[in-house]
Amino acid sequence: MARRYAIYDVFTANRLEGNPLAVVFDGDGLSDAAMQAIAGEFNLSETVFLQPPQKTGHAAKLRIFTPAYELPFAGHPTVGAAVALAEDGRSFDDKDYDLVQMLEENVGPVRCAVRGRAGEATFAEFDVPRKSVRLDAKFDRQAIADAFSLKATQIGFENHVPSFWSAGVPFVTIPVHDVSAAAAVEFDAAQWEQITPIAEGRLAAAYLYCRGGVNHAARFHTRMFSPAMGIAEDPATGSALAAFSGAIHSFDRLIDGHHPFLVEQGVEMGRPSLLHLHIDVSGGEISTARIGGQAVKIAAGELYL
Known part of the structure; x- marks a missing residue:
């Protein structure tokens, strides 16, 4: 089975800067061991797998893996996944847009706002799901x-x-x-x-x-x-x-x-x-x-x- 993925540079507007992230769009049906192995294959600080949400109205369920183990929550996968979901299927000449997504992570639901502007790198901001x-x-x-x-x-x-x-x-x-x-x-x-x-x-x-x-x-x-x-x-x-x-x-x-x-x-x-x-x-x-x-x-x- 072919599963789509994209690589995003996150927390930057410039390619080859920021923190690279692998986003696997078709993450449903993969075992934990398979996701861990794929994260090791990419060998980036994190790889995020997008799966169907468990709650109606939510954008996706996120599974986040480092090369060593799964995380309950991480910032650059949250921002990168939110941007990837917002951009997927949009053309570069689409109009400006603002949207709010609910992402399901192991730490709990994470509210994320996304802002897309023509000629600019897409911006995403999330509410920290758990207070420090x-x-x-x-x-x-x-x-x-x-x-x-x-x-x-x-x-x-x-x-x-x-x-x-x-x-x-x-x-x-x-x-x-x-x-x-x-x-x-x-x-x-x-x-x-x-x-x-x-x-x-x-x-x-x-x-x-x-x-x-x-x-x-x-x-x-x-x-x-x-x-x-x-x-x-x-x-x-x-x-x-x-x-x-x-x-x-x-x-x-x-x-x-x-x-x-x-x-x-x-x-x-x-x-x-x-x-x-x-x-x-x-x-x-x-x-x-x-x-x-x-x-x-x-x-x-x-x-x-």
């Missing part, structure tokens, strides 16, 4: 520095310290002094696996961040490493950004209101990505968070399975 919560963990600053070939004095800035958060997928958020410190990182996967905590049945990934960025509009510069997922480094990580929203609110003490953030990632990999994060705070707590970005198709074909 802080998990219990203690960290040794020197051990973290050693895992990233940094000095202990380069870990942390202002009141920001390493902390542990999850919005469906767990991440240790690690503040570093500045962009030059982030660029100097040499990640030691073996050392990281010795010190990283376990949550939700898996080793936590590392999400480094600092203020500012190479892009003058960026509020934060980030990098993500996850050897347990089979990902040496990821160019753009929406699930990490969802977790990071809790750290931003906690350390920066966001006041009630709306707070937009532009976050860059993938710069050191030569795959610059721009992620849009919006946090709404009410009564001193995060009421909603949204993540969005653009995506562009770079390839399409068929799987013969």
Whole structure:
């Protein structure tokens, strides 16, 4: 059976930048083992399989796989799948459009808005399905520095310290002094696996961040490493950004209101990505968070399975 697929570069308007994603349109009838094997064949940070929705009115059910295992939720597959579903069957001369999709993920239903404009890369934004919560963990600053070939004095800035958060997928958020410190990182996967905590049945990934960025509009510069997922480094990580929203609110003490953030990632990999994060705070707590970005198709074909 031939199954259609497309490759999208996500969280970018430029091909060969951002985070590449494989979207398998005809994912129904595939076993878990087959989907895992296909994800290994593509060998991208994530592959998403589109299946018929379980609830009438929803756009699709998403199954998301890294090269190592299935995820309950991930940001760049959500954005990429939403754009792929919106663009599928449309011609490039179609009129501008705005639509809302409900996507079913293992974490739960995810509401996603899509905006298509002539001459522009399609933009999609989703409501973070689970609020970021802080998990219990203690960290040794020197051990973290050693895992990233940094000095202990380069870990942390202002009141920001390493902390542990999850919005469906767990991440240790690690503040570093500045962009030059982030660029100097040499990640030691073996050392990281010795010190990283376990949550939700898996080793936590590392999400480094600092203020500012190479892009003058960026509020934060980030990098993500996850050897347990089979990902040496990821160019753009929406699930990490969802977790990071809790750290931003906690350390920066966001006041009630709306707070937009532009976050860059993938710069050191030569795959610059721009992620849009919006946090709404009410009564001193995060009421909603949204993540969005653009995506562009770079390839399409068929799987013969």
